[in-house]
Amino acid sequence: MAQPVVVGRLLALSAAVVAPTVFGAAGLAAAPSRTPVQAAPARPPEKIYRSTCGYCHGAHVGPIIRGRSLPPEFVSQMVRTGPNAMPAFRPTEISDAELTSLAQWINKSKADPKEFGN
Amino acid sequence: MSEVSRRDIIRGGALGAAAFAATQAVASPLDGTRILPAHLDAGRFAAAVKELRAIVGNEWVFADPASTLPYNKSFTPDPRGEHIPSGAVAPASVEQIQAILKVANTYKLPLWTVSTGKNMGYGCATPASTGQMILDLKRMNRIIEIDAELGTALVEPGVTYQDLHDYIAEHNLPYWIDVPTVGPIVSPLGNTLERGVGYTPYGDHFFMQCGMEVVLADGTIVRTGMGSTKNPSAWQAFKWGYGPYIDGIFTQSNFGVVTKLGFWLMPKPPAFKPFMVRHSEMADVSKIVDAMRPFRMNNLIPNVVLMMGAAYQLAMFHRRAEIWDKPESVPDDVIRDFAKKKGLGMWNTYFALYGTDEIIAAVEPIVRSAFVASGGEVLTEKEMHGNPWFEHHKNLMSGQLTLEEKGIMRWRGGGMVCFAPVAPAKGIETSQQTALAKQILGKYGLDYNVAYAIGGRELHHLIFVLYDKSDAAEEKKADDCMREMVVTFGERGWASYRTGVNTMDLVAKQYGQANRDLNARLKQALDPNHILSPGKQGIA
Numbered sequence: 001m002a003q004p005v006v007v008g009r010l011l012a013l014s015a016a017v018v019a020p021t022v023f024g025a026a027g028l029a030a031a032p033s034r035t036p037v038q039a040a041p042a043r044p045p046e047k048i049y050r051s052t053c054g055y056c057h058g059a060h061v062g063p064i065i066r067g068r069s070l071p072p073e074f075v076s077q078m079v080r081t082g083p084n085a086m087p088a089f090r091p092t093e094i095s096d097a098e099l100t101s102l103a104q105w106i107n108k109s110k111a112d113p114k115e116f117g118n
Numbered sequence: 119m120s121e122v123s124r125r126d127i128i129r130g131g132a133l134g135a136a137a138f139a140a141t142q143a144v145a146s147p148l149d150g151t152r153i154l155p156a157h158l159d160a161g162r163f164a165a166a167v168k169e170l171r172a173i174v175g176n177e178w179v180f181a182d183p184a185s186t187l188p189y190n191k192s193f194t195p196d197p198r199g200e201h202i203p204s205g206a207v208a209p210a211s212v213e214q215i216q217a218i219l220k221v222a223n224t225y226k227l228p229l230w231t232v233s234t235g236k237n238m239g240y241g242c243a244t245p246a247s248t249g250q251m252i253l254d255l256k257r258m259n260r261i262i263e264i265d266a267e268l269g270t271a272l273v274e275p276g277v278t279y280q281d282l283h284d285y286i287a288e289h290n291l292p293y294w295i296d297v298p299t300v301g302p303i304v305s306p307l308g309n310t311l312e313r314g315v316g317y318t319p320y321g322d323h324f325f326m327q328c329g330m331e332v333v334l335a336d337g338t339i340v341r342t343g344m345g346s347t348k349n350p351s352a353w354q355a356f357k358w359g360y361g362p363y364i365d366g367i368f369t370q371s372n373f374g375v376v377t378k379l380g381f382w383l384m385p386k387p388p389a390f391k392p393f394m395v396r397h398s399e400m401a402d403v404s405k406i407v408d409a410m411r412p413f414r415m416n417n418l419i420p421n422v423v424l425m426m427g428a429a430y431q432l433a434m435f436h437r438r439a440e441i442w443d444k445p446e447s448v449p450d451d452v453i454r455d456f457a458k459k460k461g462l463g464m465w466n467t468y469f470a471l472y473g474t475d476e477i478i479a480a481v482e483p484i485v486r487s488a489f490v491a492s493g494g495e496v497l498t499e500k501e502m503h504g505n506p507w508f509e510h511h512k513n514l515m516s517g518q519l520t521l522e523e524k525g526i527m528r529w530r531g532g533g534m535v536c537f538a539p540v541a542p543a544k545g546i547e548t549s550q551q552t553a554l555a556k557q558i559l560g561k562y563g564l565d566y567n568v569a570y571a572i573g574g575r576e577l578h579h580l581i582f583v584l585y586d587k588s589d590a591a592e593e594k595k596a597d598d599c600m601r602e603m604v605v606t607f608g609e610r611g612w613a614s615y616r617t618g619v620n621t622m623d624l625v626a627k628q629y630g631q632a633n634r635d636l637n638a639r640l641k642q643a644l645d646p647n648h649i650l651s652p653g654k655q656g657i658a
Contacts, residue, residue, distance in 0.1 A: 051280050055302050055521035060435055060506070061528075063128045070128065080188050084532035084588070085524065087236060087303070088191035090243075091177075092208045092256035092276070 042098050045105035052089070053106075058115025062086060067111025072103035079103075152183075153204045155228050155249040163204070166225040170207045173217045178257070181205035189235070189252050192244045193527055194535040194618045195583075195597035197590065201244040201619050203230065206252035212377050216337040218253065219375075222649040223335065229253040230651050231375050233275035233308030238300055238524070239536030239582065240312075241619035246653025253375065261285055262378065263354075269293050269383040270328065270354035275307045275376065282306060283519055286383075293383035294517035296320040302519045307379040311369045312616060315571055315578070317514040319472060320384040321422030322573065324369060329353040331378035332368050335645035340364075340374070354380035370616065371637075372651035373644045384517070387472040391482070392512040394502055395494040396463035400450055402493060403552050404545030406467055407570070407577065409492040411543045413469075414574050418481050421515055425467045425570040425577075428457035431507050433526040433567050433584065447560045461505050467494070468511035526567060531586030533596055535620070537603050539612040541577050551579050551612060558606060559583070562599040578615055604628075619653075626656020 056062035062085075065075070076099050082088030094102065154163050167181045180186050181204070189203045196202075207229075209215045222229050230250040235243030243252055259276030264285065271282065279301035286293055295301075296316035298309050310323040320326050329343040343359040344350045357365070368374050397406060406425055413419035429448065432441065441456050442448040454464055471478040471485075486496045502508035510522050527534045541547045548570065556566050564583055571578040581603065585596035597620060604614065604621050608628040617625045626634055637657045641648065652658055 051284075052303060055519070056524060059522070061522060061525040065128060068128065082188070082191040085193075085527035087238070087242065087524075088188035090188040090206075090235065090254065090256065091180075091185075092254050093234070093303075 042095065042101070045098070045102040048094060048098060048102050049105070052094070053102075054115075056086075058112060058117055060117045062117070064111070064115055064117055065106055066109040066115065070107055072100070072107050075103035075106050076100070153186075153202050153249055155204050155251060156247070157226060158249075162225055163227075166221055166227050167205065169221045169224075170218060173214055173221070174207060174209050178208040178210075179205070180207075181251075189243050189254075192242045192619075193238060193533055193587065194241045194244075194620055195533065195585070195587070195593045195600065196244070196620060197594040197597050200248055201241060201246070202248045203243070203245055203252050204249045206243075206254050208254040208257050210257045212331075212333060212339065215253075215255075215333050215375055215377065216339075219333065219335055219337055219649065223647050226647055227251060227649060228652050229649055230654075231255065231372075233305035233311075234278060234303060236300060236304045237308070237312065238527075239534060239618065240616065244619055246619045246622050246651070250652070255375075255377075258377065264289075264291065264383075265354065266291055268355055269385055270380060271306075271383055272329070272354055272378055272380045273306055274378060275305055277307065278303055278305055280519060283517075291383075292386045294318060294320075294386050296323065296326070296384060296517055297514065297519060298323075299514065299523040300521060302521055306381060307376060310379060310381060311376055313369055314616075315422050315573075316517070317422050317424060317468075317511075318384055318470075318517050319420035320382065323381070324366075326382045327365065327379060328355065328357045328382060329378075329380035330365055330368060330376050332374035332376050334374045335647065335650050339377075342368075343380075345380075354382075367640065370655050372654040372657050373640060375650065387474075389475045389478055390470060390472050390516055391478050391498065392468065392470045392508070392515050393485075394497045394508050394511065395467040395469075395489045395492075396497060397465040397467070397492070397494045398454070398458075398463045400464050400552065401549065402465055403570075404549040405492040406465055406489075406494065406545075407543055407548045407572070408545040409488045409494075410467070410469075410572055411575070413485055413488070414543065414572055419469045419485060420472060421470050423467060423469045423572040424511065424514075425465055425572060426507075426511075427566060427568045428453050428462055428464045428466070429565050430526065430567040430569050430582065431462055431466060432457060432460070433529040433582075434510070434522055435506060435525055438529050438565070438584075446563050447556075448565050460507070461502065462507060463495075466507065468508075468515065470512075470515040526582060526584060529565070529567065529584040530592075531588055533583075533585035533587035533593060535583050535596065535600055535618045536616075537581040537583060537600055537607075538614050538616050539579050539581075539603075539607045540615045541579055541612055543572060543575050543577050547612075548577060548579070550610075551607070554606065554610070555579070555581050555603065558599060558603050561602075562595050564596065564599055579612075622653060623656045 057065045079089045171179045186205050189206050228250040230245035231253040232243045233255050255275035258274040260274045261277055263272040279297045282295050296318045298314050298316050310327050313324045315321045329345045332340045342365045344356050345353040368376055442452055471481055489496050513520050541551055559566055567582045567584050569580045583596050583600055586592045604624050613628045614625050641657050
């Protein structure tokens with residue numbers, strides 16, 4: 001029998017994280033108040049842009065944002081509030097540290113000639 | 119601020135953006151009186167928040183106006199402010215969820231559960247009633263298992279279709295995913311629990327679901343199907359388990375917090391051929407459905423078919439102002455003429471054939487002749503390669519990721535809510551639905567931006583009410599229009615399969631008092647303090 005592919009992704013597969021404790025009908029038996037959870041490693045801004053922002057910005061849905069020297073504070077505010085047709089992205093989706101790097105990267109990025117829109 | 123002016127600011131680069139940011143700094147809809155959960159005063163709420171912080175850590179509780187702001191974002195109309203959360207808590211494990219539920223039971227703190235919170239057409243992460251705290255499961259983002267031999271997956275709530283796609287690509291597994299139209303940023307678990315659809319032969323997501331883990335309100339962990347047996351070997355292989363089948367009661371419901379979901383992946387077919395059938399008149403809707411029905415019933419066309427109205431298609435890449443400058447609904451002939459310039463008809467029906475070249479060659483003449491007989495032009499990559507709409511649907515029907523349909527929210531200005539009545543797959547019913555929808559939308563000066571998703575024997579008529587959310591009067595109009603459609607369609611036997619947070623109770627009434635009472639009894643038994651997503655699908 002083939003072994004299933006077991007994946008440890010954004011969170012490490014530490015025993016404390018993986019093994020769900022099955023409580024019986026007693027309900028809220030001694031659920032630990034704190035579970036040690038390893039922090040997810042920050043993703044590089046290029047990856048976040050490619051897997052989130054770039055699906056709309058420069059792809060004929062949202063305005064082009066690279067190569068326009070947009071202030072990082074402005075970018076961060078757009079991400080967290082989601083103005084108009086844009087969804088808002090929460091710290092659980094893009095962490096504060098990731099957003100800081102992303103906003104700086106967008107601020108400094110050059111226009112990509114392969115992007116289109118306005 | 120309108121979409122156009124925001125774009126002007128971005129085009130203006132750094133200076134324009136800085137000026138915009140300064141004007142927006144205090145624009146929190148939570149400013150003023152603090153939003154609190156119903157029946158909790160500020161002191162009790164603060165005490166509950168303190169206990170939640172002890173469980174997940176300070177940084178994962180959001181209880182001040184600024185940090186709660188992203189949870190407030192919604193495209194659906196909320197003219198009376200009835201869907202504003204009080205805050206959010208984001209656990210990273212099942213154990214933390216159990217501890218959070220204990221606090222919620224103690225304080226009677228209502229928790230609105232979301233996976234990725236991107237339920238775009240139905241309210242994003244916002245709750246059914248103001249004051250609920252969002253239970254944000256995005257941090258639980260592990261792909262726990264993919265069985266490369268069986269083509270099964272087991273994932274947590276925060277996993278997105280992008281994550282799944284990347285994993286399959288990285289490991290070169292011979293499977294496709296099946297995505298909804300906003301795949302990159304949404305969750306297979308969340309979409310499946312909402313009974314959403316995609317556009318490959320695995321498009322009915324709940325049909326392809328197999329096994330789940332649920333935390334009940336009292337902290338009990340339940341695994342469905344084979345998952346509760348000793349050393350389960352077939353949790354993701356056999357759906358039904360033993361005894362009553364219970365997975366369904368945890369979909370579109372508030373009976374538990376689903377923390378793991380199993381589902382099946384489609385084996386990558388050796389060959390795939392996408393088609394578009396173009397019809398030029400609005401009245402053709404009836405002929406298209408009658409031509410399609412036999413092929414969906416006998417599975418010669420195996421995928422969830424989309425029959426896209428021209429105005430919806432145009433809204434993906436164009437704004438209303440490019441086409442029409444009057445407040446009343448865009449006339450059909452204006453839409454038809456603009457669509458024609460883009461290679462589109464009034465109805466554009468997308469389906470695909472899958473299998474081997476031999477299988478496709480055998481089936482294609484059969485379906486082709488039926489659609490030609492219906493008055494349609496049957497088009498393939500040969501004629502449509504490079505057409506952005508054809509390419510978009512080719513991608514969807516082969517499980518590729520795209521957010522292009524998000525463009526529809528720019529049609530008038532960031533507002534959108536989906537009304538999704540179900541109809542039997544009979545031509546006469548669809549032409550009647552189309553006429554009724556156009557009549558009601560026209561009364562409010564809104565446009566007929568729609569698609570029909572064709573399942574086996576039924577259709578979801580996906581009617582997107584697109585409006586300017588920055589205009590309070592238009593937001594109210596959109597809300598009124600949505601409610602009128604729900605009620606009027608319901609009276610004709612066309613109730614919704616799913617609805618936004620603003621109309622959950624309204625739709626629940628249409629399914630009858632006996633059903634509501636049964637749901638209420640289940641709720642009382644499983645969640646007597648009503649802490650889990652009260653109001654979800656009309657269940658208090």
